[in-house]
Amino acid sequence: MLLSVHATVGAIIGDNVNTSLLAFVLAFISHFILDIIPHGDAKIIKAYRNDFKNKGFLYLIIFDLISTIILLALLFYSHKISFSQTVFWGIIGGILPDLMVASHEISEKFFRRWHKIHSWTHDRINWAIPLQLGVIVQIIIIYLILR
């Protein structure tokens, strides 16, 4: 799932709990729960594994990073969430699993167990939906969470 969804959910969790540790742990768990929802990135990741020159994955990474920064900036700017230590740790907990997966992807060594757990959550619901639909699903999730 997009980093922006995980970061937003992490920020909201952080905004609603009292301690940084709780924010971090709950946001970390939320990442795996959210990833159970089909979100359409399986095909593009598979294409990347078969062909390193596949640029779709590159564009997805760029879109993901930019949308995360914009979404977080909007959340803080609109005062939907006020920035605090718990929000900070919520965001970190929310995005950390993807950081570990990316580290495993390039090193093929670190965080092997987390990578397996991450893949396991992705495979819980075996619906192959197209990426475009997956992005719409994620936009709806963000809308519902922020409503």
Place this chain on the structure above:
Amino acid sequence: MFLTVHGAIGIIIGQHIKSPVLAFLAGFISHYLSDIIPHGDTNAPEKWKNPIHIATAAFIDSIILLVFLLYLGTKVNILNLATVSAFFGSLLPDFLQGFYFLSNKKIFRRHQSFHNFFHFLIAEKFEWKFNQGIIFQLIIFIILITFII
């Protein structure tokens, strides 16, 4: 060098130069100057030297940079025009490098050669091993943080 290190240098520049334009230019130039310092990335494993692995590494680097910015947000005010300008100026050469990987257009190829010139200026004669380079950059980053906070 990591985006995180360039970004930290940019923020320090922005804290000391009040004009946003000058801060941007100083940040931009600082990128090439700091890339002259050997930092191990030319010794990255051969199998990593492809656009996707570089993009994944940049993804990790960007997340760490984002976390670093959020952390700074709890400590100091970095949301002023000069700091933001210097910050983006210091990252711009790597964005241009990203465009080169995506498009391979002539203008980006030229910039890539220019960028590589600074990378290899000293690294041709002396270069850290890849792991040493990561530790070296981590040490620089920690020192830079002490200047910001």
